[in-house]
Amino acid sequence: MKSRTIKKYKATTNSKHQLPVAENVLNRQFRPQAPNQTWVTDITYVATEEGWLYLASVMDLYSRKIVGFQMSERMTKALVIEALDRAYKQQQPSGEVLHHSDRGSQYASSDYQARLKVYKMKGSMSRKGNCYDNACIESFHSVIKKELIYLEKFKTRDQARKRIFEYITCFYNAKRIHSTIGYLTPNEYERMYRKEA
Numbered sequence: 001m002k003s004r005t006i007k008k009y010k011a012t013t014n015s016k017h018q019l020p021v022a023e024n025v026l027n028r029q030f031r032p033q034a035p036n037q038t039w040v041t042d043i044t045y046v047a048t049e050e051g052w053l054y055l056a057s058v059m060d061l062y063s064r065k066i067v068g069f070q071m072s073e074r075m076t077k078a079l080v081i082e083a084l085d086r087a088y089k090q091q092q093p094s095g096e097v098l099h100h101s102d103r104g105s106q107y108a109s110s111d112y113q114a115r116l117k118v119y120k121m122k123g124s125m126s127r128k129g130n131c132y133d134n135a136c137i138e139s140f141h142s143v144i145k146k147e148l149i150y151l152e153k154f155k156t157r158d159q160a161r162k163r164i165f166e167y168i169t170c171f172y173n174a175k176r177i178h179s180t181i182g183y184l185t186p187n188e189y190e191r192m193y194r195k196e197a
Contacts, residue, residue, distance in 0.1 A: 019108035019109065020108065020113075021103045022123035022124055023125070024124060024125060024126060024127050024133055025100070025122065025124035026098060026100040026124045026133070027133075028132065028133060028135070030061055031061070032061050033062070034193060034197075035062045035091070035190055035193055035194075036062075036091050036094070036097055037062060037095075037097065037098065038060070038061040038062070038097065038100065039059065039061070039067065039097055039098070039100070039121075040058075040059050040100045040101070040134055040137040041057065041084070041100070041101045042056070042057060042101065042102060042137040042138060042141060043055065043056045043106070044057070044141040044144075044145070045075075046071075046160050047149075047154070048154040048155065048156060048157050048159070048160050049153070049155045050156050051157070053071055053157045053160050053161065054071065054072055054073070054074070054075045055069060055071050055164060056069060056071075056072075056079045056083040057069045057083065057140060057168075058084060058086075059136060059140060060091070060186075060190075061136060062189075062190070062193070063181060063186040063187075063189040063190040063193075064140075064178050064189075065173050065186035065189075065190055066172060066173055066186075067091050068083045068084060068085070068086035068087025068089075068090060068091075069083050069086065069164075069168060070082040070083040070086060071160075071161050075106070077105075077109040077111050077112055079106070080101075080107060080112060081112055081115055084099075084115060084116075084119075085115070088119050096121065096122055097119070097121045097122070098121070098122050098124055099116055099121040100124040100125070100133075100134060101124075101125055101126070102126045102133075102134055107125070108125075140172075143172075144164070144167060144168075144172070147167070148163060148164070148167045149164075173186045173187050174186075174187050
């Protein structure tokens, strides 16, 4: 017998910087009343035989849907900006979105903060060293590792990209049920809201 999960650790964000940080506006209020009210985001890492691949994900807390994601061999502000751009383009929120992240330099960068202003989003950041403040997106990254990443060996970054894309778009959002949203899938839960609205 062998464990399905492998404990690995690699720091993904650097919070030791002099950039301005937002206060914790979210304050663990993880149950918004509608889609596109609160988004949470984070970066994780994937091992391949070519080296690390970094995944930046954006989750809508209402439906637990991954509304935007991007992958790169480098962990830069461009990575997280592209993930945010994809989320905004897909969801096209009409009102103000509360955007929560950790205090990583990528999210605190002036370019990322400028993009939040363009999209009329209100910034919120976790307290220093407190992973529970961003627990929902951390949980997603834990799930994708247990259900996909730790179960496969990726020879190339492109192979990992393809499998992660399939997992998020075809399985996680479309087929994987969540107890938090009444044992529906994220896509179903979002559709149900829009139908009732």
